[in-house]
Amino acid sequence: MPPRLIIDMRCLQDRNYSERGIGSHARNLITHAPEPFAGLYDPALPPLPADMAGRAAVLSPHAYLPGLSPGAVLLNPSPMSPDQHFLARLLHDPGIIKAVCVHDFIPYDDQANYLAHPLNRVDYFAAMAWLKRYDVFFPNSEATAERLRALYGPVRAHITGVALPPWAKGITPLPPRHILMIGGDDARKNPEVLARAHAASPVLRHIPLVISGNCRAETAARLRAITRVELPGRVSDAQMRALYARALCVVTPSRAEGFSLPVIEAAAAGVPSIASDIAAHRALGVAAGERFAPEDTAELAGILEALVHGPARRAEIVAAQADIWRPFSAQAIAARLWQALRPQAPAILQRGKPRIAMLTPLPPEKSGIAGYSATLARALAPLADVTLISTAQASALAHTAPGHDRVLSVLGNSPRHAQIHDLAVKWGSAVLCHDSRLLGLATRNGPKPAAAWASRELGRAVAPREII
The missing domain is CATH 3.40.50 (Rossmann fold)
Structure with a gap:
């Protein structure tokens, strides 16, 4: 009999995101899964990371899992990824409790930037429609929960937050060198306002500005046309620790966020967090004097100049933000979700013949x-x-x-x-x-595809000449 718990692990098959953001959140939940589970993966995507694949009691390349234990639970950590139809069989099953992590609805709220292409709109709106099939929702913040209820009504929701990444623990602050932003070139991350504030201030121009994360050539050119900026791209965990350790402050100028990891990472590193005045940042406890309107260059420049001129002000912010990260330990985040999904007496479904x-x-x-x-x-x-x-x-x-x-x-x-x-x-x-043997079926497209199929099955290279 398959395990009671099923987890959709496909979000970990994207190498760009498997250890950051949604992937990091999924990793934490999977690591702390309280019982054996069946993991779903897509054989058409890159392989699952070995450490995560090894945590599943059984791996399935599809959602056909007959004979599930009574009270079975499906957890989907990434419901807005493409091809949610993959889960259709489970989502239609009334005997399964369907649980889902909700990160944000930013593409829906900013369709001009995120859903301009018709295919992107179809994928996203299809994923939104599938959300109606879930029974329990786990938004990552109060702001996300409010948007969820505005779109879907009074759903059953438990706010989890997002865990502080393991690499962010135990960073020793060093003498400040630079102003740091974590983000890349996603439009909502709004790096231009920071670049303009840096360029407009004679005080700030003497301090290096570092903006990490993937950055397209056109975005890099646009930022460098505004001010002198270091763009290290996607960095390792060790490099991220070094960037935080030498930061005068961490600036998060986002126009929208579901949950803002740089805020809690900065607090854990003993570095001031200066953030845009949006709901996600207010909910994390960034005080009014440390927030700025997302498009207000002058306000941001003034806050940053005060940090340069006043070491005491910097120390004051560090002390005020010192405990922001503490509710977001890996264990606490996972416990909020798994406790809400503790086994319950399953509903008895009256059915006739199979x-x-x-x-x-x-x-x-x-x-x-x-x-x-x-x-x-x-x-x-x-x-x-x-x-x-x-x-x-x-x-x-x-x-x-x-x-x-x-x-x-x-x-x-x-x-x-x-x-x-x-x-x-x-x-x-x-x-x-x-x-x-099904040899006639296997060789319908010639011996090469059949040899590739046999190689996967046998775990060794099979030459086309071996297919007879």
């Missing part, structure tokens, strides 16, 4: 399997409600739409079964196989 979708060749196709399946369906009729789906009608709906407790794919050793086979591989199903 419902089976059977994808198979059917008469009048000239196939022995077609006749066999027709006979099998008649024999199953007293025991189950069987929906027969012919080869020509086979589609992902049989696997993902509500209404079927199980899916049975019937395969033989012929390319005519390719559609049913490919659906079973992608979406998962039980398989009734009429041949032990």
